[in-house]
Amino acid sequence: MIFTAYRLELFKMLRRPATWVAYLCFLALTILLLTSQRYGALPPNDHKFPDALPEVLSGDALLAGTFGVVIIILMLCSEFDWRTSRQNIIDGLSKHQWFVGKMLLLPTIALVLYLTRLAAGAILAVVTTSHLHTQVPFDPAASYILAACGVLLGILCYASVVLFICVTVRSTGPSLAVALLYQVIDNIAAVILRTHRLADIAQWLPLQIQSALAVYVRYQPHGSSAPGPLGQSQTELLFAAAAAWVAVLLFVSYRIYMKRDL
């Protein structure tokens, strides 16, 4: 039945015009961002593969996170606004199945947005490459895979924060406001903590983890010059912290949803 619940979530998501509007906006902004990254730099950063792989695989994950937020909130909170969540339960779905169906949307949305970014970046790299490209050897496959997993886990971490907001607030407009406000608060909190020499704490905030996981050099075999407060040695810790955030936020969201009346 959980598979049915998940299938129905996909059915609803794919037929919702607002989802497609959000997705197309994300696609357009992703192409713009990648194009500006390639041509905004001096000299133009028109890398061909394999040089282009790091910028395609990782880079800015905030855009995917932000649009992921919008789609998740649309898919979750409108169920409370329209009271279709309670109707689903009346029709025979258990609360557990309903929640798991929604929860499975998180990695799906993260994956789709990330794959879109990969596809857009790869096409752009192939189409716009000039003769100026440099040839460097490929990194080990593990580096690329880890980079992709890191970015995905980072998006999932933010998505879990949003799920928590949705089941707590249960209204589309306010949830959207709180989720976007959270982006600001997380970053401000990180700055404040750092200025008070509490950088060790600041780096473990969900969005800080997301940003740190999106830095490609972290995954290179000799990438000791990883920017940001975390060194290469802490990549494993970052993965563990992101996974822990995801687990804790999903568990708390589940408990809140199950406890509250619909």
Add this chain to the structure above:
Amino acid sequence: MNILSVAGLTKHYGMLKAVDDLSFDVHSGQVFGFLGPNGSGKTTTIGMIFGIVTPTAGHLRLFGSDDPRALAQSRRRVGGTLEQPNLYPYLTGRQNLHLVAAIKRLDDSHIEPALRSVDLLAAADRRTKGYSLGMKQRLALAAAMLGDPELLIFDEPTNGLDPEGMQEIRELILRLSRSGRTIVLCTHLLAEVERVCTHVAILKQGRLLRSGAVSELTAGAPVFRLRADNAQALWEAVANYPAARQMRRENEVVYTELADSDPALLSRYLAGLGIYLAELSNQRPTLEATFLRVTASGNPDAGPAP
């Protein structure tokens, strides 16, 4: 067979007792009216039956089972709506029913007959955000009926409808009841209940005031409506009539019950006093009158009134 049994069901929201120690039974084939003024706890009770509101105390048995796991299974044999029709506005009527059918583990072949039964086949492929309220209500009823559930629970199914829409829904419920389904109908429209329901429960402030067969609740000595040229003389004469009970007067009209239930004797008695009746009619006690009397007094033992 006992389809639904509720014992000591209670729901508190902080200090507010939304439902207070509620007990009633619904048997197979009954059309059970759940009556009460706004805020009497009807919707909260229905929510607890549907499993979307957690009771503070009490027991609920569906199809003879009160085990929480079995209850979840039993709820698949229940269809219904709560308050307004809860539909996905960006989906068509057919797609909305597809979702419900999938949840109920039915294939899409059930959708067409369901749409036909509520006369929505022509609008099936339009998005429901363009539907009128009556169409939404009908679609919600079609969704509730998918899979032919043994128990149907409708909460205010005629809310916000025009008289024509109300008539349509009423006829639909009547058709369902004639087909032998057990129906719980939650409403504050008493005429609707009297026409459709076999049994009722009357609630006020979360408490059950009365429950039973509609015929029992409206039973009692018939009330006679009397009118004559001289209302004062009529009033005094009836007051002296030995069989007169529960008299009251409204302007020129006198109402009374008769212990012997024989209006011919009363007419003859009044004629003997020179009072000739311009009107003598038998008023059957209505559910509305019973409801008003019970809810106004808060007394479960309050009897029927004209």
